Amino acid sequence: MKAGSLRVRLLLGAAVAVFLALAAAWLAMTLLFERHLEHRAEADLIRDGTQLAASIAVNKDGVPTLRREPDDARFAEPASGLYWQVSTQRGSLQSRSLWDESLPASAVAKAGDWSTRFVPGPFEKELLLVERIVRPERGGLDVLLQVGLENASLHRARDEFGDELALFLALLWLILSAAAWAQVELGLRPLSAVRNEVEALKRNPRERLSTTHAKEIEPLTRAINELADARERDLARARRRAADLAHALKTPLAALAAQSRRARTTGAAEAADGLDRAIAAANAAVDGELARSRAAAIRAAPTVSTSVALPLIDSIVGVVERTESGALLVFDVNVPDALTIPVAAEDLLELMGALIENAARYARRRVQINGSASLQQSELSVEDDGPGIDAELIAQAIARGGRLDEIGSGHGLGLAIASDLAEATRGRLALTRSALGGLKVSIAWPLAAADGATAI
Structure with missing residues (x-):
């Protein structure tokens, strides 16, 4: 119930x-x-x-x-x-x-x-x-x-007395009910303070509930603090293990890639192709786990800083243009020079890098990057002229570990990684059909995120 x-x-x-x-x-x-x-x-x-x-x-x-x-x-x-x-x-x-x-x-x-x-x-x-x-x-x-x-x-x-007494007692009931309301409000006020502190704890896992509450509530606040400590230790331990495992797999995967190249030079192209696909899938899983570890670290950060978007996007485009698929595309960047995003520079670099690389992978001729700001929010979007995503597959596209490209060289984790990073930086990610014909990925950050609030 x-x-x-x-x-x-x-x-x-x-x-x-x-x-x-x-x-x-x-x-x-x-x-x-x-x-x-x-x-x-x-x-x-x-x-x-x-x-x-x-x-x-x-x-x-x-x-x-x-x-x-x-x-x-x-x-x-x-x-x-x-x-x-x-x-x-x-x-x-x-x-x-x-x-x-x-x-x-x-x-x-x-x-x-x-x-x-x-x-x-x-x-x-x-x-x-x-x-x-x-x-x-x-x-x-x-x-x-x-x-x-x-x-x-x-x-x-007797009846006349009862009628007059009933009117008096009805008025007394209203007065006593108002007094009960005042008593309940005063009695629950400490719980309201605890609720506000719990909200702060949700925004910043490093926050803790104060110990200055009424003695009846003190066992509750102590239990919540102990639970938060245990949760933080478990999450930190899990993040370290995942990151250590991902980094530990990098060297064996590099060795396997070298073996694949040697096999290809000896004429075993078919075996090398199968080995390359396995290595690509493993690299995708490692990259995704590292990105999620990064998102978890962003959530645990005590404050949020701001970054100027255009220089970072230009640097990402410069790198992607040198890749095999990016060299064939036109990148149209429409971002104001003074546009700032309430995200740390390295976090924004990783987030936009995942989106731009994903767009370049599926675009036919053009990738467009737009930026805008209003009184309520700052927004960045990346769109392409590729095949796009069907509406029923959008939820799967941003699910953790979701794969939409079982056929092809992409690993299908770009959008899932971007979704994790956007959520960690308090952004709202949306997938729609682009005017270019392909996929449009938009991320909007409320301006309140830039006023020193902690990340969720």
Whole structure:
């Protein structure tokens, strides 16, 4: 499974955790508020009931009477939601708010204390009912005293409180999420510094991560530095071995070339031809390995210098014109005198040498070398009027060790070598069809490469 952003996961986790905590707080606070309302309502009902108890009397028929009714106007308003009722076995008396309804009988009321319960009430509403048995006169009849309040009013108050609390907690969630974002940003800032240092390490293998980071990140930076040290040692060892092997093969190959010439002078032309092809293939492999070692050395260089392109290209053309294939060609050099390339002179010499030699090998009559510069980049191109390369073979042409000329005297590594050197110098190599009919190889270097940046 593809790993996502650590920042997004931390922020999402914090937002969800805060949301769940606030949701639980909303539920708990709403329930507590409802309980508080019920206790307050119960206390108010008991107060009204106490006033009623002080005013109750029982007549000679055993019917309860009141000397004074409670003052709350809701007791006089029909279906107001607040009710009282006093009753004996012989009759009852109730508030006008009950109208023609009555409160339910009780089997749990006690004489010593108030009882509280929720019951179905008049007008199909649930009631919070407090009740108690009182005896107005010593030795007289027991009187059941009941005072009730519709529970709907408590629910409305709870819902209104819940709505207002939800708005407040939503605002609090936004504030806490912003605080979590600030915390995540501050917490990940050291990792951003590590990322920048890793980018510098990618550009220059000799760079190392600093050891001044937070102690939680220090094991990571130490491990990266140790890995970079081991990688640099392994690469250096591999480059030395490859270069040593390539140089070691030069002498045996020269000896074989001498043997081939002697065989040809003795009349064994066919054997000499086969030997020459084998020597050419071996030389190509050696040259390619040396070029790759050179590209690796360029990548490891701490800085990039600049070179004036025209003198170097003229020197390469002068050498190629003296070869057997180059002597038959016309070289057209269109490079400005002041054009500079962000590549060291010896590296540019090797890179352009590989391209110009490759073009001369396949050109029929003409090789053209162009140079230009803009605000963003410097560019050099080499094109010829040869057969060119089919579009589907371009990727193979610049692959390491790729061969496009199994038939012929070329070794097919010129473009692969140029691709390695271009990449090492931060250039972008492109292969297209030339206006001359053959292949056009362009390399563009961003001007940022000339400002002292290290090679990748």
